[in-house]
Amino acid sequence: xxxxxxxxxxxxxxxxxxxxxxxxxxxxxxxxxxxxxxxxxxxxxxxxxxxxxxxxxxxxxxxxxxxxxxxxxxxxxxxxxxxxxxxxxxxxxxxxxxxxxxxxxxxxxxxxxxxxxxxxxxxxxxxxxxxxxxxxxxxxxxxxxxxxxxxxxxxxxxxxxxxxxxxxxxxxxxxxxxxxxxxxxxxxxxxxxxxxxxxxxxxxxxxxxxxxxxxxxxxxxxxxxxxxxxxxxxxxxxxx
DNA sequence: GCCAACGTTGGC
DNA sequence: GCCAACGTTGGC
Numbered sequence: 001x002x003x004x005x006x007x008x009x010x011x012x013x014x015x016x017x018x019x020x021x022x023x024x025x026x027x028x029x030x031x032x033x034x035x036x037x038x039x040x041x042x043x044x045x046x047x048x049x050x051x052x053x054x055x056x057x058x059x060x061x062x063x064x065x066x067x068x069x070x071x072x073x074x075x076x077x078x079x080x081x082x083x084x085x086x087x088x089x090x091x092x093x094x095x096x097x098x099x100x101x102x103x104x105x106x107x108x109x110x111x112x113x114x115x116x117x118x119x120x121x122x123x124x125x126x127x128x129x130x131x132x133x134x135x136x137x138x139x140x141x142x143x144x145x146x147x148x149x150x151x152x153x154x155x156x157x158x159x160x161x162x163x164x165x166x167x168x169x170x171x172x173x174x175x176x177x178x179x180x181x182x183x184x185x186x187x188x189x190x191x192x193x194x195x196x197x198x199x200x201x202x203x204x205x206x207x208x209x210x211x212x213x214x215x216x217x218x219x220x221x222x223x224x225x226x227x228x229x230x231x232x233x234x235x236x237x238x239x240x
Numbered sequence: 241g242c243c244a245a246c247g248t249t250g251g252c
Numbered sequence: 253g254c255c256a257a258c259g260t261t262g263g264c
Contacts, residue, residue, distance in 0.1 A: 199261080
């Protein structure tokens with residue numbers, strides 16, 4: 001995640017903050033700017049709506065201290081949580097937050113390991129609770145405390161995610177990048193993948209412009225099946 | 241540990 | 253509203 005880091009916590013616990021990705025910024029003025037820009041971008045614009053959206057969420061699998069708190073949270077850490085579920089707290093970037101708010105129950109996300117020895121897609125998780133206020137924004141000792149956020153109008157949100165499975169084969173960043181590079185020339189499905197075009201975004205939507213560019217390419221790459229991993233299978237084979 | 245990219249802050 | 257300084261992200 002962004003560097004949003006997270007740490008473990010059970011679904012209703014507090015905890016994780018983790019994921020990284022996020023960038024925190026706590027400014028107030030920008031909040032309104034951002035949310036309006038979000039609303040300007042209908043989900044259908046990136047193709048997520050009709051078929052449901054697919055997501056990519058970054059988390060740091062190796063220890064790193066942020067204001068004295070270890071933000072490590074790997075997919076193995078998620079598996080070790082009660083019900084293999086955690087709340088995705090700590091996102092402090094408006095674009096990422098808006099994606100959290102757009103997530104719907106049972107949609108799946110790729111769990112991406114970032115800022116580590118082996119960056120890449122490690123597994124699949126699913127949304128088991130839609131967006132609700134991120135309690136860590138009100139906790140003064142939390143690294144992601146936001147003094148500008150009010151309880152009666154929380155600025156930041158989180159969702160709960162549950163482990164689904166590991167990828168059959170870990171997909172390294174380098175491999176994704178190689179496809180991205182090739183697709184920029186060929187017009188392939190990864191040509192606009194946010195992992196590369198919006199590198200610092202910790203919560204990303206895998207749109208048809210990112211993984212599967214258009215309906216036509218979706219069909220070509222998925223064989224008409226809407227299984228989340230088909231886009232990846234089309235690219236990497238049955239091993240994922 | 242380095243450093244490029246990029247988002248945020250704040251002076252003007 | 254511009255933009256330079258600064259801080260963070262995150263691969264290498």
